[in-house]
Amino acid sequence: MASIWEYANPRKFMTTSEVVLPWTVGIAAIATIGGLIWGFFFTPDDFRQGATVKIIYLHVPTAVMAINAWLMMLVASLIWLIRRHHVSALAAKAAAPVGAFFTAIALFTGAVWGQPIWGTWWEWDPRLTSFLILFLFYLGYIAMWEAVENPDTAADLTTILCIVGSVFAIISRYALDFWNQGLHQDRFALFDGESDVSPVFAWPLVTCLTGFGFLFVALVLYRTRTEIRARRLHALLAQERLS
Amino acid sequence: MPDLGPYTFEVLLAYGGALGMLFVLLALSIWRSRRTQRRLTEVEERRGRL
Numbered sequence: 500m501a502s503i504w505e506y507a508n509p510r511k512f513m514t515t516s517e518v519v520l521p522w523t524v525g526i527a528a529i530a531t532i533g534g535l536i537w538g539f540f541f542t543p544d545d546f547r548q549g550a551t552v553k554i555i556y557l558h559v560p561t562a563v564m565a566i567n568a569w570l571m572m573l574v575a576s577l578i579w580l581i582r583r584h585h586v587s588a589l590a591a592k593a594a595a596p597v598g599a600f601f602t603a604i605a606l607f608t609g610a611v612w613g614q615p616i617w618g619t620w621w622e623w624d625p626r627l628t629s630f631l632i633l634f635l636f637y638l639g640y641i642a643m644w645e646a647v648e649n650p651d652t653a654a655d656l657t658t659i660l661c662i663v664g665s666v667f668a669i670i671s672r673y674a675l676d677f678w679n680q681g682l683h684q685d686r687f688a689l690f691d692g693e694s695d696v697s698p699v700f701a702w703p704l705v706t707c708l709t710g711f712g713f714l715f716v717a718l719v720l721y722r723t724r725t726e727i728r729a730r731r732l733h734a735l736l737a738q739e740r741l742s
Numbered sequence: 743m744p745d746l747g748p749y750t751f752e753v754l755l756a757y758g759g760a761l762g763m764l765f766v767l768l769a770l771s772i773w774r775s776r777r778t779q780r781r782l783t784e785v786e787e788r789r790g791r792l
Contacts, residue, residue: 554753554757596771604763611756612752728782
């Protein structure tokens with residue numbers, strides 16, 4: 500069996516991702532579009548929240564993936580830091596805009612959902628505040644990659660930023676456990692028998708979670724391929740300038 | 743179109759905004775990929791001619 504480190508070779512990554520990417524895109528498209536259509540058109544209103552419950556199919560998957568994206572960036576950045584594999588640094592760079600967009604979508608849909616249900620667009624509670632700070636970390640991370648000219652230095656500096664930002668990703672996920680306050684309800688488990696989420700809502704939610712998960716993977720693969728090409732382009736242009 | 747009752751504006755706003763942002767993300771990713779690939783091909787062809 501091939502070692503995972505083989506994929507640190509850009510050529511190996513490009514050939515493998517070329518095969519994997521169409522399947523990932525297909526699963527992402529079917530699950531995301533199917534889950535959203537299922538949730539929007541074919542689920543009933545909640546007896547307390549009315550039709551606003553349909554926002555769950557966007558809000559929860561994007562919020563989950565926003566945090567997971569940062570943790571994926573952390574792992575890739577640590578691989579860069581320890582083993583100096585360029586592909587892992589480029590994968591972290593490629594994931595950042597995806598995570599930032601997912602965070603923005605989660606913040607936006609959460610505000611629109613919160614206004615009719617909680618009576619406010621925003622509350623400075625631990626979970627929302629740490630999630631907003633995570634979004635700012637995403638913007639800072641992207642800006643740092645753009646601002647630092649040397650890519651290896653940029654990868655080193657963004658790794659440090661990623662490690663620091665992980666604190667807020669973890670706080671955001673476990674804020675209710677840490678402080679037991681805020682507008683969000685306690686974490687719920689799907690399909691545990693005592694769950695307060697009816698299967699009518701849970702199945703399309705699981706479909707959307709799967710879809711957004713695959714969408715993230717597809718976008719990261721696609722964008723990492725772009726970053727590898729961009730790195731080669733810069734190397735060739737640098738060679739031309741020297742010759 | 744399902745009947746969204748008194749929450750029509752909120753639900754449509756959430757879906758419209760979220761899908762719009764997703765579209766922007768996809769469009770930006772595809773645009774940057776194509777631009778990079780085009781420029782790389784140009785440089786590689788130029789070097790091949792030398």
